[in-house]
Amino acid sequence: MVTTTYQVQGMTCGHCVSAVSAEVGAIPGVDDIQVDLATGQITVTSQRPLDPAAVRAAVDEAGYELVAA
Known part of the structure; x- marks a missing residue:
């Protein structure tokens, strides 16, 4: 398992x-996604x-922008 955090704007x-x-x-291989609205981070x-x-x-x-991985 791999966990990666991304920064999303908007x-x-x-x-x-x-x-x-x-x-x-919906990306093949994704098992879980957690979204922190306050920080804009998705894990x-x-x-x-x-x-x-x-x-x-x-x-x-x-409809949003990935600003950092």
């Missing part, structure tokens, strides 16, 4: 959390290291 409410969770959670647990481009694309699809 999340402001529960809907934001749901959107990011759904998109990132992803996966079976193997994720392709940063896939995480960035998922966050973009949800």
Whole structure:
């Protein structure tokens, strides 16, 4: 298991959390995602290291910006 924390910009409410969770959670290999709305951090647990481009694309699809991994 691999746990990685990412910084996401633009999340402001529960809907934001749901959107990011759904998109990132759909990446193959993701087992769990925790979103901290107050800090803008998402913590992803996966079976193997994720392709940063896939995480960035998922966050973009949800309507937010991945600013740091």
